[in-house]
Amino acid sequence: MSLIYDGAIQDVIDSFAKLPGIGPKGAQRIAFYLLSAPKEEARHLADAITTLQEKVRFCEICGNVTEESPCKICSDPRRDRTTICVVERPSDILPLDRTGQYHGLYHVLGGVIDPMAGVTPAKLRIKSLLERLKDGTVTEVILALNPTIEGDATMTYITRLLDGSGIKVTKLASGLSVGSEIEYADEITLGRAFAGRRSTDE
Numbered sequence: 001m002s003l004i005y006d007g008a009i010q011d012v013i014d015s016f017a018k019l020p021g022i023g024p025k026g027a028q029r030i031a032f033y034l035l036s037a038p039k040e041e042a043r044h045l046a047d048a049i050t051t052l053q054e055k056v057r058f059c060e061i062c063g064n065v066t067e068e069s070p071c072k073i074c075s076d077p078r079r080d081r082t083t084i085c086v087v088e089r090p091s092d093i094l095p096l097d098r099t100g101q102y103h104g105l106y107h108v109l110g111g112v113i114d115p116m117a118g119v120t121p122a123k124l125r126i127k128s129l130l131e132r133l134k135d136g137t138v139t140e141v142i143l144a145l146n147p148t149i150e151g152d153a154t155m156t157y158i159t160r161l162l163d164g165s166g167i168k169v170t171k172l173a174s175g176l177s178v179g180s181e182i183e184y185a186d187e188i189t190l191g192r193a194f195a196g197r198r199s200t201d202e
């Protein structure tokens with residue numbers, strides 16, 4: 001039988017071990033770090049986790065995470081309202097915005113079409129995207145989905161929906177290698193992918 005710690009310390013280890021990217025060893029290191037950390041630091045972490053789900057919600061327009069809806073991007077008058085960049089997750093927005101190549105709006109789909117996993121177009125925020133395109137302000141939709149089979153299929157699906165709408169549909173240049181994720185790509189690679197974006201028809 002392997003040795004486990006008692007009570008509170010094991011409770012913290014188990015909780016951290018469940019989080020993405022942290023294995024049992026990492027969870028143990030965090031637990032022991034917190035044990036000897038200044039009390040305020042540990043309390044701050046506990047408070048931040050508690051308020052996360054209470055305060056953070058999703059922007060009613062774009063689906064980004066925000067404490068106020070509409071979010072800062074949607075309510076920023078300096079943003080270019082003629083372009084919408086479509087992403088899979090809220091965590092894709094920051095790396096794309098940091099490239100400085102893009103000053104338009106965003107739209108979070110909430111995933112990609114994946115019939116095997118039960119994700120149909122109706123489960124994604126596609127309808128609300130079409131709603132945003134109705135008034136004719138938007139002239140270009142940039143599809144910045146991850147280069148996976150499902151991502152590609154979703155880009156094709158949206159391109160077909162917008163066929164004949166007069167809206168230009170583009171996707172990021174293929175600087176991103178297959179399977180690589182936008183969330184973890186560096187700014188230079190993403191900036192190039194933005195600058196070299198091309199029509200999905202080509």
Ligand SMILES: [Zn+2]
Nearest residue numbers: 059062071074
């Ligand atoms: Zn927003």
